[in-house]
Amino acid sequence: MADPSDHQADEEPEISALELGSDLEDPLDDLSSDEPSVEGFGDDQSDTLTRDKVRRAVRKYGEDGITVSEIMEVTDLARNTVDKHLTRLMQLREVYRQKRDKQTYFYYPNGKPLHSFGKERIEDGETILDIQLAKGKNDEMFFHLTEKRFSLMEGETTEGAVIFPMSSLDEVFQKLQQFADEVDK
């Protein structure tokens, strides 16, 4: 039987720019007031915002794993929407999943990007590699490598990603070097 909550997000409340901005009272009414800013609005049809909701839910509540149903509960999104975005987030290695019992998958964050370190970039012909640091469970640091391609039409689009812990950098480098040495021979 279909879960009725599956359709919950399909009937989106309509957004209005006026309503979004109306939380701010007329500034002249009280020049000293610290009115709350325009924050948060209902679900909308934005893929970008919806994926970010799922991402944030996993990052915030997924340290010990979070199920699809729990994500649905905290995001108020339908199952198929959550599934779609989780699949993409797994492809991009932002999220991984483990089966804890016979039927239930639990989702975990791979790490939150650390913008303060910026991004490093390697460009080789058509291939672009973006390297970013991410902080994961127990403050463990990761390298998040994103492979991109450039086209005039689409700009830089992401093809896939790899994540590995900073602690294994020497080993990763050593193995890659071994491969390279073997090819040279």
Add this chain to the structure above:
Amino acid sequence: MQEIQFVERNSQGLDEVRVSDVKGIEAPYYTPEVGGPEALQALLYASDALEPQNPIMVPGFRWQGIRSQPKFREVRDQIRDLVSEHPFYYYEPVELYRYTRPQNLVTYAFQGDRGRSGSFYDLLRDEDYQAAIQQLPTFFQPFVEAQMKALLKSKDLKVPDQFENQSSGKVHEAWRDKRADSGFTGYFERLADDAGNAQNATLIPPVPPVMKSTGKDVISRTLGFNSYMRNLAASKWNDPSSGNVTSYLHFYVDQGVFEPNNNDNDIRIKQAIKSEIQEASYAGVALTISNIEKVWTKGNERALERFITDLTSIARQEHLPVIMPRSGYFGMHLTDHGVHSFSNLMNGNLTYNRRGSGIDERAKYGTLPIYGEATDVNAEQLDQVLRRNSGQLHDISGVPDSPPTYNPRAGSYNGKFGNATEFRIRFGKPRRMAHIKEAKELRDGLRRGTAQPARRYLERSQHSELS
């Protein structure tokens, strides 16, 4: 509130601006604005004149359509370098949602796709107006509808009774239409998606004009649009697979707001900006002033300067830069009052020109700025300048000093300067980079401790209002 400082003062006393994830851009700086394919050709031709990391402004919704035109395939790597070496401002030409420029708006709404525009105009010829309107993305529909009479007339089509009484000057009222007030999300999403596929981009959302007579609902709506765009940018920023995307808080202010009887809308705007940037994370403030030259012709420049001084002070407290798109030399003047960047279209205009009217031979060559004079000259005036200076203009690194061809003895403009398109792409528009040199000199002045270097530069110029 701001987690990242987007402006920092360096040891030489200059402000360094961070645009998206590109740090250390010394201010004041000039931002060239690409209005269409020809401007991109000109910018690529003059790309050596750009400073490292110099921001570039593009019309966000059309940018994909511009850069992917067939003629750019052979310079694909140059465009790739441009995109990866410079941060991009995604700026929407707000005048299209305020003034009567129906053909420009239709082109923009269809992202320059001639096939889709053609289908739209076919439906108008068939007098199926409703079907034509529905071809447009939702957000654009009320704005095109509001100028249907002008559109039909510009295409020499019959104007039916339903549009006969349509008056010009009401385009901005379409912001209240539900299709704009609610239908903007798909438009903004598209902008954010394309910005996310650039390495470093900053979104500047389109907003309705705040005029001296408008009520606070316009300010509320402005905040609503900005807030939504900020959330999209934050989502992209949070996404490791996306490029670095930030957003600016944008206000589009009519020059009348700086008149004495302005219903205190200037105070409302400042207070709204202050509250919003204290509460929410933006990467800067963008201020577009329509008909900015009228501030000077009406004698309201002191009010504007006070406004800018207050605004830049408010933004500085939150470590945010203030930029003025579409401001030209007026924006340059206001850098003395704390503005970090000024810009204009590469043809020198502060708005898109209304299409559909004839153009004379001289106008085909456009205008270009003369360094030191802070004024634009047309082809006739350029001829005089070149005659006085042995056929050359001031040296500006990375752009030619003289036109591709120049024959002072020829009687026609074509005879003097050759093909007009070639002239604009290889000379007229590249010479816009004179503003980069001017901005650099303002920074040099600040380093030397010169007070108000822009005023000192402009007062020695030939500028009609600022000299």
